Amino acid sequence: MVAAGDAVARGQLIGRSGNTGNIPHLHVDLHLCDPVTGGTLACPTVPLTVRNAQPNPGRLQLNERYLALAS
Numbered sequence: 749m750v751a752a753g754d755a756v757a758r759g760q761l762i763g764r765s766g767n768t769g770n771i772p773h774l775h776v777d778l779h780l781c782d783p784v785t786g787g788t789l790a791c792p793t794v795p796l797t798v799r800n801a802q803p804n805p806g807r808l809q810l811n812e813r814y815l816a817l818a819s
Contacts, residue, residue, distance in 0.1 A: 749761050749762050749763045749764070750762050750763070753782070762776065763776070776796070777793050778793060778794045778795075778796045779791045779792070779793060779794060780794055798814060801814040
C-alpha cells in the first residue's frame with residue numbers, strides 16, 4: 749500500500765496481511781530517517797502500536813504475536 753520513503757498519516761492503510769509462507773503476516777518497520785543512507789545506528793526503528801489488535805503495553809514487543817481484531 750505504501751513504498752519505502754512514503755509519508756503516512758494516522759489511520760492510513762499501510763498494508764494487508766497475506767499468506768506469503770507458513771502463516772498470514774505483515775512486516776512493518778518505522779524509522780524517522782532512512783537507515784540505508786543514514787546508517788542503522790543513526791536511524792533505529794521507532795516503537796509503534798496497532799490500534800485494532802489485542803491490547804499491548806504501549807508498543808509492540810519483540811517476538812510477540814498480536815491478533816488483529818475486527819475494525
